[in-house]
Amino acid sequence: MTNEKSYRDLNNELEAIIDKLQSSDLDVDEIIQYYKKGISLINDLEKYLNTAQNKIVKINEKNVKDKK
Secondary structure, three states, rough: OOOOOHHHHHHHHHHHHHHHHOOOOOOHHHHHHHHHHHHHHHHHHHHHHHHHHHHHHHHHHHHHHOOO
16 A cells, blocks of 8 residues: 555545646646546545445444444
């Protein structure tokens, strides 16, 4: 996990792309490039959240087992 970006890093990168798309005079090729990168970041963020959710479920399951 050392090379992976944190959720905050990914989110900040996505926000920067959104800002560029909203405020800049970009040509069509640049818009497409930023759009593709944004979609990739959204997919990475969803994976990150799914992984986090799975970890929380496992922790909760273990906690319930430990209480029995």
